[in-house]
Amino acid sequence: MNHLVVMPILLPALAAGLLLAVGDRRLTATRIVSLAATLLTAVCAAMLMAQAATGMHQVYLLGDWPAPFGIVLVLDRLSALLLLLTGIVAVAACTYAACGWDSRGGHFHVLFQFQLMGLNGAFLTGDLFNLFVFFEVLLIASYCLLLHGLGLPRLRAAMHYVLLNLTGSAVFLIAVSLLYGVTGTLNMAHLAERLTQLPPVDVPLAHAAGLILLGIFGLKAALLPLHFWLPAAYSSASAPVAVLFAIMTKVGVYAIVRVSTLVFGADGGIAHFAPWLLPVALTTLAVAALGALAAERLSACAAYLTVGSVGTMLAAFATGGAEALAAALFYLVHSTFGAAALFLLAELAGRRRGAAGDAIGSGDVTVNCALLGVTFLLVAASVAGLPPTSGFLGKLMILQAVRETPAAAWIWLVILAAGLITLLACVRAGISLFWDGKQERAGNVAEPSSAEWTPLVLLVACSMLLMVAAAPVKRHIDATAAQITDRADYIAAVLGASPERAPRALRERGGQ
Amino acid sequence: MEWLLASAIGVITACGVYLVLRARTFSVVLGLSLLGYAANLFIFAMGRLVSAAPPVITAGAAAYADPLPQALVLTAIVIGFGMTGFVVELALRASRETGSDHVDGNPGRDEKEGT
Numbered sequence: 001m002n003h004l005v006v007m008p009i010l011l012p013a014l015a016a017g018l019l020l021a022v023g024d025r026r027l028t029a030t031r032i033v034s035l036a037a038t039l040l041t042a043v044c045a046a047m048l049m050a051q052a053a054t055g056m057h058q059v060y061l062l063g064d065w066p067a068p069f070g071i072v073l074v075l076d077r078l079s080a081l082l083l084l085l086t087g088i089v090a091v092a093a094c095t096y097a098a099c100g101w102d103s104r105g106g107h108f109h110v111l112f113q114f115q116l117m118g119l120n121g122a123f124l125t126g127d128l129f130n131l132f133v134f135f136e137v138l139l140i141a142s143y144c145l146l147l148h149g150l151g152l153p154r155l156r157a158a159m160h161y162v163l164l165n166l167t168g169s170a171v172f173l174i175a176v177s178l179l180y181g182v183t184g185t186l187n188m189a190h191l192a193e194r195l196t197q198l199p200p201v202d203v204p205l206a207h208a209a210g211l212i213l214l215g216i217f218g219l220k221a222a223l224l225p226l227h228f229w230l231p232a233a234y235s236s237a238s239a240p241v242a243v244l245f246a247i248m249t250k251v252g253v254y255a256i257v258r259v260s261t262l263v264f265g266a267d268g269g270i271a272h273f274a275p276w277l278l279p280v281a282l283t284t285l286a287v288a289a290l291g292a293l294a295a296e297r298l299s300a301c302a303a304y305l306t307v308g309s310v311g312t313m314l315a316a317f318a319t320g321g322a323e324a325l326a327a328a329l330f331y332l333v334h335s336t337f338g339a340a341a342l343f344l345l346a347e348l349a350g351r352r353r354g355a356a357g358d359a360i361g362s363g364d365v366t367v368n369c370a371l372l373g374v375t376f377l378l379v380a381a382s383v384a385g386l387p388p389t390s391g392f393l394g395k396l397m398i399l400q401a402v403r404e405t406p407a408a409a410w411i412w413l414v415i416l417a418a419g420l421i422t423l424l425a426c427v428r429a430g431i432s433l434f435w436d437g438k439q440e441r442a443g444n445v446a447e448p449s450s451a452e453w454t455p456l457v458l459l460v461a462c463s464m465l466l467m468v469a470a471a472p473v474k475r476h477i478d479a480t481a482a483q484i485t486d487r488a489d490y491i492a493a494v495l496g497a498s499p500e501r502a503p504r505a506l507r508e509r510g511g512q
Numbered sequence: 513m514e515w516l517l518a519s520a521i522g523v524i525t526a527c528g529v530y531l532v533l534r535a536r537t538f539s540v541v542l543g544l545s546l547l548g549y550a551a552n553l554f555i556f557a558m559g560r561l562v563s564a565a566p567p568v569i570t571a572g573a574a575a576y577a578d579p580l581p582q583a584l585v586l587t588a589i590v591i592g593f594g595m596t597g598f599v600v601e602l603a604l605r606a607s608r609e610t611g612s613d614h615v616d617g618n619p620g621r622d623e624k625e626g627t
Contacts, residue, residue, distance in 0.1 A: 129584055136591045143598060155606050156617045159537070162602060163615065166544050166595055167532060173551040173588055177581065181558030186580075 001500060004051070005060040005075045007044045008083055008120035011037055016113035024106055031098040034109035038094040041116060042087030045080070052080035053476065055483065057493035059126070064499040068190040072494055074126035077480035078329075082123045082254055085333060088462055089247050089340050090116050092455035096344065097240035099452045104238070105148045115141035115244065122251050126494055128176050128263075129186045131255065135172070135220070139165050142248065145241045146233060157232040164229050168219045175212035182206050189494035191263050192487060210264050214256065214273055221252025221310050224284040231291065234303035239347035242299065243455070246340040249310050250332055257317060257325070257484065265487045277318035278407055282414045285311030289418035292425040298349065298358040301429050302342035305383055308418060309335030315415070316398040319405040326481035327397035330474060334390040334466055338383040341459040345376050348448050348456065349433050360432045372448075373434040375460060380426035382463050385419045390466040395419060397474070517557055524550040537603035537613045544599065548592040552585050 015037030022029050051058065052075055060073040094112060102108035118138025125131050143165075146158045180186055182202040183194040195206055215226070222230040230249070234242050260273050288308030295301035313328040313335070349367045350358030367373065382389035395415060402411045466473060483489070524546050531543025559581030567579035603613065610617035 129587075133587065133591070136595070140595065140598065143602075147602075152609060152617070155602075155609055159602060159606050159615060159617065162599055163532075163540055163544070166599060167547065169591070169595070170528075170544070170547040170551045174554055177551075177555040177558040177584070180555075180581065180584075 001060055001064075002051070002058055003060075004044060004048060005058055005073055005124065006062075008041055008048070008087075009073075009117055009124065011041045011044065012113040012117035012120065016110050016117065019110045019113060020107075027103060030109050031102065034112060035091075035094055035098060037113060038087075038090050038116065041120070042084070042091050045083035045087035045120075048075055049080040049084045051075070052077045053479075055479065057490055059494050059497035060124075061497060061499055066499050067494050067497050068185055068187045071130050072126040072187065072189075072497070073124040074189075074490070074494060075124060076490065077476075077483050078254070078257070079123045081329065081333070081477070081480060082250065083120055085250070085336055086116070086119050086123070086247050088458070089336060090244060092340060092344070092458050093240045093243040095458075096243060096452065096455040099449065101149070101238050101240050105150065108145075108148055111141045111144045111148075112244070114138075115145060119247060119251060123254060126188050127186055128179065128188055128191065128259075132169070132172055132176055135251075136169060138248070138251070139169070142245070145244070146237050148241055149238045151236075153232075153236040157229075157236040161229050161233045164219065164226075168216050171212060172216045175209045175216065178205060178209040178212070182209070187494065188258070188263050189491040192265060192491055193495070195263065210259075210273070211276070213259055214276065217252045217255040217259070218280070219252070221249050221256065221314070222284075222307050223252075223310065223314070224280050224287060227284060227288070227307050230307055231295075231300050231303040234306065234343070235297060235299040239343060242302075242343035242347075243340045246306060246336050246343065249306055250336060253310055253313060253317075253332060256314065261325075261484050262487050262490060265485075274318050274320060277314060278411075281311045281314035281318055282410060283311075284308070285315060285414055285418045289421040289425070293421050293428070295425065295429075296360060298346035298360060298429050298433060299343060301360065301425055302339055302346055305342065305422060305425075306335070306339045308422065309339065312395070312398065312415060312418075315411055316402060319402045319407065319411070321401070321405075322478070322481040322485045324398070324401040324405075325484060326474070326478045327394065327401040329477045329480060330397055331394035333473075333477075334382070334394045334463065337459050337463040337466065338379060338391060341375075341379045341456060341463065342383060344456045344459065345372070345379060348372060348452065349376070353433070358433065360429050366436065367434050369447075373430075375456060376430055376434060378460060379463070380430060382467075384423040384426050386423070388467060390463055390470065393467065393470050513561055513563075517553065517561065521550050521553050521557065524553070535614055535616075537607065537615055540615060541596065541599055541603060545592075545596055548588070548596070552588050552592070555581050555585050555588060 015033060019030055019033055022033060024030065058075040061067065062071045062073065097108060115138055118134050118141060121134035122131060122138060125134055143158060143162050146161060147154055179191060182198060182205050183191055185191055185194055198206055219226040234245055237245060285308050288304045288311055291304035292301045292308065295304055309331065313331045316324045316328040346358040349372055352367045352369065382391040385391040385395045399412055399415065402408050528543045528546030528550055531539045531546060534540060559578030562575055562577050565575040565577045566573050567577045567582060606617055607613040
C-alpha cells in the first residue's frame with residue numbers, strides 16, 4: 001500500500017499534537033512547526049496529484065481490513081485536485097496568520113492543523129460515516145477558528161454558524177443511518193453497488209436519504225435557502241480564517257459531486273438530484289450577486305461572491321455530463337483562489353483606512369497604495385469574469401458546456417446577468433476603497449510587510465497561472481471529470497483492493 | 513417494540529425541533545441534545561431490533577445483533593457530547609458579552625418577544 005495517501009491526514013494531526021506540546025508561549029516555534037507542516041502537507045498533495053494523474057484509483061485500507069468491512073481512503077483525480085487546492089490555500093492562510101493574527105487568541109495553529117486534517121480527510125475518505133466524522137473534525141475546528149480574536153460580531157455570527165451546523169450534523173446522521181438501514185453498508189463504492197440491487201419497496205427510502213444528504217451538503221456549500229449564515233460568518237472571521245474558509249464551501253460542493261455521481265450514479269448520475277439542484281443553484285447565484293452589490297464591506301462582498309461561485313458551479317454540474325462537470329471543476333479552482341485573495345485584500349486595504357475599515361461607500365479615506373489597487377483590479381477582473389482572466393475562461397467553459405441542455409437559456413441568462421452585477425459590485429467596491437475620497441493616510445498604519453504580501457502574491461500568481469496554463473489544466477480536469485462520471489472503475493478498485501496480509505484474527509480463524 | 517421505539521424517536525425529534533426553533537440559547541441547546549438523542553436512537557434502530565442476541569461471533573448463536581450501528585452510535589454520542597459542551601460554553605460567553613441569552617444576542621428585540 002502507498003502510505004503517502006494517508007499523509008495529508010496524518011501530518012496535520014501529528015503537527016497539531018506537537019503544537020499543543022510546544023504551547024502558545026513559544027510563538028516563533030509554533031509558527032515554524034505549523035508553517036512547516038502546512039508546506040509539507042501541500043508538497044504531499046502535489047505528489048499525490050502527480051500519482052493520481054496516471055488515472056489509477058489508489059485505495060488505502062486503514063488497518064489493512066478489506067474494503068466493505070474496514071474504512072478506506074480513496075485517492076482519485078478529484079480528491080487529489082482538491083487536496084492540492086486546500087494545500088495552496090492553507091499555505092497562504094498560515095503565512096498570513098503568522099504575520100500577527102495568531103497571537104490574538106489561543107491555540108490558533110493547533111486548530112488550524114485540525115481544520116486541515118478534517119478538510120483533507122473529507123476529500124480522501126471513501127466511507128460515508130467517515131465523511132461525517134471528518135466533517136465534524138473540520139467543523140469543530142472551524143467553530144473555534146471563527147471565534148478567533150473574539151468580539152461581538154464574531155460571537156453573534158459564530159452562534160448562528162454553530163447552531164445551524166449542529167442541527168445539520170443530527171440530520172446528516174439520520175440520512176447516513178437511513179442509507180445503512182436499507183443497504184447494510186456505509187462504504188461508498190459498496191453503497192453504489194447495493195443501491196442498484198434494492199428491492200422496489202426500499203427505493204423511496206434510499207431516495208429520501210439522498211435528498212436529505214443533498215440538503216446537508218447544501219448547508220455546507222451555502223445553497224440558497226441555507227446560505228444565510230455564510231456572509232455574516234465569513235465577513236466577521238479574521239482574515240487568515242476567512243482565507244481558509246474559502247475552501248470550506250467547496251467541501252460541500254465536493255460532497256454533492258461525489259455522492260451524486262458515485263453513490264446515486266446508477267440512473268445517469270445527477271438525474272435524481274437535478275430537478276432540485278438546478279433551480280436552487282441558479283437562484284443562489286442571482287441572490288448572491290445582488291447581495292454582493294448591496295454589501296456594506298468588501299469582506300461581505302467577497303463572502304457573497306463565494307456563495308455565488310457555488311451557485312455557478314452547481315448550476316453547471318446539475319446539467320449533467322462530463323463536459324459541464326469539467327467546466328464546474330475549473331470554476332471551482334478559479335473561484336477558490338479569487339475568493340481567498342479578495343478576503344486578504346479586504347483585510348490589507350481595510351487596515352490602511354483606520355476606523356473606516358473595508359466599508360464600502362461610507363468610508364471617505366482612500367487606500368494610498370497603488371500596488372494594492374492594481375492587485376485588487378486583477379483579482380476583481382478575475383472574479384467578475386473579464387477576459388482574459390481565469391474567471392472568464394471558467395464561465396466560457398460553463399456556457400459552452402450547457403448550451404445543448406434544455407435549461408441553457410436560463411443558465412446563460414443568470415450567469416451573464418450575475419457576471420454583470422458582480423462586475424458592478426467590484427467596481428463600486430474598488431472606487432470606494434481605492435479611488436474616490438481623501439488622499440490622507442489614516443493614522444500611522446504600517447505598510448504591509450513583505451511577509452504579508454507573500455500569501456496575496458501566491459494566490460494571485462496561482463490565479464494567473466490558471467489563466468496562462470489553462471490548456472493543460474483543462475486537459476487534466478477533463479480527465480478528472482471523465483474519471484468521476486465513469487464510476488465502475490472506482491467501485492472495482494475499492495471492492496477489489498486486497499489487504500497486504502490477512503488480519504491475525506482472520507488467519508487464526510482460518511486455521512481453526 | 514418497533515411501534516414504541518418509532519414513536520419515541522418521533523416524539524423526541526418533534527420536541528427537539530420545537531426547542532431548536534425557540535429564541536433562547538438554553539432551549540436551543542436542549543433541543544439540539546434531544547435531536548442528537550433522536551438521531552442516535554434512529555441509528556440504533558437501523559440495525560434492526562433484536563433482543564438477547566450477541567453482537568459478536570459466538571459458537572451456537574441462532575441470531576446476531578448488528579454490531580455496526582452500536583459502534584456508530586458510540587462515535588455519534590462522543591461527537592455529540594463534545595459539541596454540546598462547546599455550544600454551552602459558547603452560549604454562556606455570548607450571554608455574558610451581549611447581556612442577553614437571545615440567539616441573536618439582541619436584548620432590544622428580546623423583551624418584546626419573551627418566551
